């Protein structure tokens with residue numbers, strides 16, 4: 933899983949492109965990832981990027 937392009941900084945570990953399954957928004961940098969997707973902290977302290985962008989997560993919540 934760690935052989936493809938990754939940006940590593942601080943505790944972040946993210947794929948270089950993470951298209952949102954809903955709108956294909958991608959993040960090309962840590963700042964874009966934070967802006968477009970956001971991250972969440974897992975129980976083991978690992979920080980992972982959200983798979984859906986912020987907008988789609990908001991819409992998804994509202995649709996349900």
Ligand SMILES: [Zn+2]
Pocket residue numbers: 952953954955956957984985986987988989
């Ligand atoms: Zn999206």
